[in-house]
Amino acid sequence: MKVPPLPSDRNATGRTFDEQERAYLMQVMDSGTLICTSGTHAKAFEEDLAKVFGAKFALSCSSGSAAVHTAVAAVDPEPGDEIITTPITDMGALTAILYQGAIPIFADVDPVTLNVTPETIRARITPRTKAIIATHLFGNPCDMDGILAIAQQHDLPVIEDAAQALLAKVGDKYTGTIGNIGCFSLQQSKHITTGEGGFILVQKEELRRRMFLFINKAWPYNEPNPDHEFLAPNYRMTDLQGAVGRGQIAKLHDVVAKRQASAARFVEELADIDGLTLPKAAQGSVHAFWKMPLIIDSSKIDGGVDAVSAKLNAMGVMNAPHYVKKPAYQCRIFAERRTFGNSQFPWSYREQQDGTKIVYDDADFPGAIQGLRDVLVLNWNELYTDSHVSALISAVREACR
Ligand SMILES: Cc1ncc(COP(=O)(O)O)c(C=O)c1O
Structure with missing residues (x-):
């Protein structure tokens, strides 16, 4: 499709x-x-x-x-x-x-x-x-x-x-x-x-x-x-x-209400797919649906996020597999401390102050690593009509098959 x-x-x-x-x-x-x-x-x-x-x-x-x-x-x-x-x-x-x-x-x-x-x-x-x-x-x-x-x-x-x-x-x-x-x-x-x-x-x-x-x-x-x-x-x-x-x-109120209404339908109609977790606000909270993040379990959906992303692309649905791709501390600015010239400020300053070395280690971020591995983000918009949402629902169902 x-x-x-x-x-x-x-x-x-x-x-x-x-x-x-x-x-x-x-x-x-x-x-x-x-x-x-x-x-x-x-x-x-x-x-x-x-x-x-x-x-x-x-x-x-x-x-x-x-x-x-x-x-x-x-x-x-x-x-x-x-x-x-x-x-x-x-x-x-x-x-x-x-x-x-x-x-x-x-x-x-x-x-x-x-x-x-x-x-x-x-x-x-x-x-x-x-x-x-x-x-x-x-x-x-x-x-x-x-x-x-x-x-x-x-x-x-x-x-x-x-x-x-x-x-x-x-x-x-x-x-x-x-x-x-x-x-x-x-x-x-x-x-x-x-x-x-x-x-x-x-x-x-x-x-x-x-x-x-x-x-x-x-x-x-x-x-x-x-x-x-x-x-x-x-x-x-x-x-x-x-x-x-x-x-x-x-x-604004109208924009958010429309996003919430179309998102509610999308979430409800895809709830039966095993291995797909749809966004849900905690009890007592309300989601504003800037985007539609999907969590995909690769043990249940073949090929995980990357396979679903490729299938959605083939159907013409823009998507962001793995969202920002890596946790921020892996970016060069943090990994190489590229800040002010070669100073490595403020980390170097802190080390001089009291010997504290700040280390960013993957082992401290199991949630971030798992979350980015499993997330695929769809755009969401207040101008999606019922037929846009129907098409998206069919596309996601197809891509998760
Ligand atoms: C969570 C979050 N904080 C801050 C910003 C920065 O906003 P801006 O792009 O307007 O500088 C963004 C922008 O995408 C964001 O998503």
Whole structure:
């Protein structure tokens, strides 16, 4: 069988920009003010974001990577301090840690959800741990109760990376509003997009101010006696992005609801395939279905992920076998410590400080290795019709045969 082309988030087939985005964009153009410090749209977008997510404050910024960097900077680690995170994520969420002089310490993940587990986070905590990053992969929330309990015990802030999990929920709270700081991406492939872009949600004024400063070269706009207070980049989005964001945020509930409805049908209709595990949120949580990760058991489905991937490709279904392919610590940046010149900072600095050698060893990551071996990721989109979903269901059934 051949599956007809599916709506794609890479272009207009799977993205919705309408009169609303156009009207806001024209307002920015006509105003002649494209910068968010004097424009009105990025500010209005932030107000919309805070309302939609039920957060006290929202800050817009230039990317999801910038959002995570800003959150890490708000925690203000000393060089050589440790931040616990996941080995299965976008590299932008990890370079954020290194740019602040801190060392990423990887927890292991559950091999089915690929989310970090509370037990492995607990095992990685040391006196130098400064924060925990919980990344809600593919739109499925982490075990936030477990993670928050550990964080409270050790008095550590929790940064949620909800770049892939807009309007996912744990209980009655949206991911990104459960920990101390929530980070989001508005890059082209996310639930809603401004091309590039990101935002941060936070409840405490002190953290909000520090993060606002970090996004703005540490310049406290509108305060008396301003000064550049500390080292900080320019991570602002433009008012053009703010304008598009305002149009997009109004569509978010609908985007997520449509993804959830079509995903529910897909998951239900394929539930009988032996050796195929479909995504499922934990009891009391809600999945936002950024992507559709399938776990394939090679002892039951011949050839495992690679065979299924090849068959899906032959049927015209784009898919990502093994997702990011390898745990982040195997990438050259970590394996060869390629950071600032030949310094190997911050690992080398830490070794000089107290002799601690941070070693990333496959033996500590059985969950990540198994999860990446067994996962095949399908794109998901709010514009999938019933017939698209029917075709996908038939294709996956055929590929798993
Ligand atoms: C979990 C996660 N964190 C952070 C990022 C970085 O976001 P951006 O690409 O907007 O910099 C991404 C982007 O794909 C992501 O998936």
